[in-house]
Amino acid sequence: MYYILLSTGIVLLNEYVDTIEFNIPSYTIAALGTALAIFLGFKNNHAYDRWWEARKIWGLMVNYSRAWTRQVTTLITTLEGEDDHSVRELQKRMVYRHIAFVNALRVFLREKLSYNKLPVNELVEEENTYRDARPFLGPEEYRQFVSKDNPPNFLLQLQGEDLAEAFRRGWLSDYRLIKLEETLVDFNDIQGMSERIKNTPLPRQYTFFSRVFVAIHCTLLPMVFVADLGWMAIPISVVVSFVFLALDMIGERTEDPFENKLEDTPLTALSLTIETNLREQLKESKDNFPKKYSPERGVVL
Template structure:
């Protein structure tokens, strides 16, 4: 997610330079041909371009609003995940009770285990949403992208559990299953009552909901006709612009056409860059930062000092 108020031009040009070069060459070519051959017969009435510009602006605004809704929904889902993660840590620590000292030591190990596993679930969900998965002949998940790896879960799981989840197509979901089994163990050991068991299980169900809602956004692309036709209309509109001003403005047509095209191009890109908020792009929902916040909160609840460092913005971007 971009946090700087002022966008960096290198980020903007990274996505627009091809189109800018095309529109610049087109404007220069139209001007040169007009000077050399007089293109008065090919000029387009200004009113026609103005009508097209108005329609295109409405269409791009509609696209951008709907793309932003997807981004904001993703942020709200992960905001709820933060809230319920804190509730999970509090419930595990306060709703489970032991009978004697020896039992108390076993309970503390259980509490640490399920809280650490939840931290692994959060990081695992982050990796699962951002990664493209591949499976080798043994069914083991192979890492494709280096910046989001299941290796981040090693510190929060036993070696056996870590190797086990790598064989699963949906590691976060499997971690929730293990959490449910440990709740049953705590109930059998008398650490939680039947009511408290149900309360903790309801919180686990909320984590299922958060994962499911995130997967819905991840697996349901923004309607492709919006993306395709917006690019096509911006290209058509930008190609016609130089022919509307060449008669009256002459060489001024070159910078003016480029400026108008840049405005419509950026309107299109704003929507396009927010369509899929879990792709680890500059504009995405910062789920790495949110995951580390959850890890920090849960460790503090256990009075631990090995808190993760706060991620600093990289060139004005938080991931």
């Protein structure tokens, strides 16, 4: 609206006020526009790199989750002649705890940081709580889980303790324990890489100065166009201003992929994919699988 009113006001002044004449050379705005395009391109490239890195990290989460379940269900075995009921219970508990870890990490990453100014009504999910992890943890485990500063890391600690117990009971050999521990380290790495993106935003000066430069450029546009285009300077200035404003907004909304916005990495859909795959690997009935996630406004969340 500002740029529509600005363009209209400049055209009216140019047409009806003889003492005011806008005579800004066109090469001025051309040079500024070129510099601004380079600046916005640089910002948007880095913003997309952050989004794509987040998607690759969670692609690894899907792959390692499947590998973890396969390892837990095939490498943890009973001693000869021992009832395997306890082992099956351990396997199920560790796989379920991993599903809780995936949901917990999603919620943990989507918690708001102080620098983020996104209004609450723009959130995609109605709430961002650890409730989705509750069905996969015991009552006491869940009580401890929600009280921690870093709930996902707490679950990885419990997984390590269960592996150590399985080793003490003879259900794991040295080599198998090491392989399972390596997979847990992979989950630590995934969480750490995600936290790095979450906690290290694109430098704020890129956001501030891109807005300043766009505002200057779009304010000057009608002053340059009005001498040659007259009333046509209004729609042309507004259209060009919209393009630069849109480019700036795209970069700003893409740079933080864990803020629970429409443009985010689809953590909810990936979490449900992991849960479905892992339940299938446990040979559970399809009736227990989560419902497939429907895109919201054409966007996978």
